[in-house]
Amino acid sequence: AQSVTQLGSHVSVSEGALVLLRCNYSSSVPPYLFWYVQYPNQGLQLLLKYTTGATLVKGINGFEAEFKKSETSFHLTKPSAHMSDAAEYFCAVTISNTGNQFYFGTGTSLTVIP
Amino acid sequence: DTEVTQTPKHLVMGMTNKKSLKCEQHMGHRAMYWYKQKAKKPPELMFVYSYEKLSINESVPSRFSPECPNSSLLNLHLHALQPEDSALYLCASYDYRGNEQYFGPGTRLTVT
Numbered sequence: 001a002q003s004v005t006q007l008g009s010h011v012s013v014s015e016g017a018l019v020l021l022r023c024n025y026s027s028s029v030p031p032y033l034f035w036y037v038q039y040p041n042q043g044l045q046l047l048l049k050y051t052t053g054a055t056l057v058k059g060i061n062g063f064e065a066e067f068k069k070s071e072t073s074f075h076l077t078k079p080s081a082h083m084s085d086a087a088e089y090f091c092a093v094t095i096s097n098t099g100n101q102f103y104f105g106t107g108t109s110l111t112v113i114p
Numbered sequence: 115d116t117e118v119t120q121t122p123k124h125l126v127m128g129m130t131n132k133k134s135l136k137c138e139q140h141m142g143h144r145a146m147y148w149y150k151q152k153a154k155k156p157p158e159l160m161f162v163y164s165y166e167k168l169s170i171n172e173s174v175p176s177r178f179s180p181e182c183p184n185s186s187l188l189n190l191h192l193h194a195l196q197p198e199d200s201a202l203y204l205c206a207s208y209d210y211r212g213n214e215q216y217f218g219p220g221t222r223l224t225v226t
Contacts, residue, residue: 032213043204043217051213090156100170102215104156
């Protein structure tokens, strides 16, 4: 079975500071991993994904994440936070390309302090 | 066209009403999903259609009835809902080739 754990339901950073949102996964088979962002009253938008290949993946809006198999982690980072980054972030896992079921973490609410 | 559209954007209904939510995509994706999302919570999977066939039903109460008339359209029929069913209902489609799930903006449902 697959599952995702996001450490820290709320993270606050100052504008211009490093953003680090943590995600650990559990999967009995090689996972596909995703980070989504959700702004208030909107749907989820894909930030980035890892399927195979390069373990450091770059996404939109300056975000990136590194797949570390040994640590079963897929943490999301951004070097310099912007006010517009304030949102809810979800990590998700699925297996291969079956497209059947995505398992979401509980989410991390990011606040950016001016 | 790389978007999933959902109508209506907002819906208020009484517990005896019958209403439907609609979701549409024209990206050629062959899997479509309904999720329910409460405030500050992750999306909860309700149903998955794969190639127009229901492949996953997460023990959803029968007052929710999904329908997939064709590969581009997904409906969710609502009947005799309860106030606790008030939530954001999200539709998504899945691209098997790109391994990406595309979400619609959601329908904010309030049951009175």
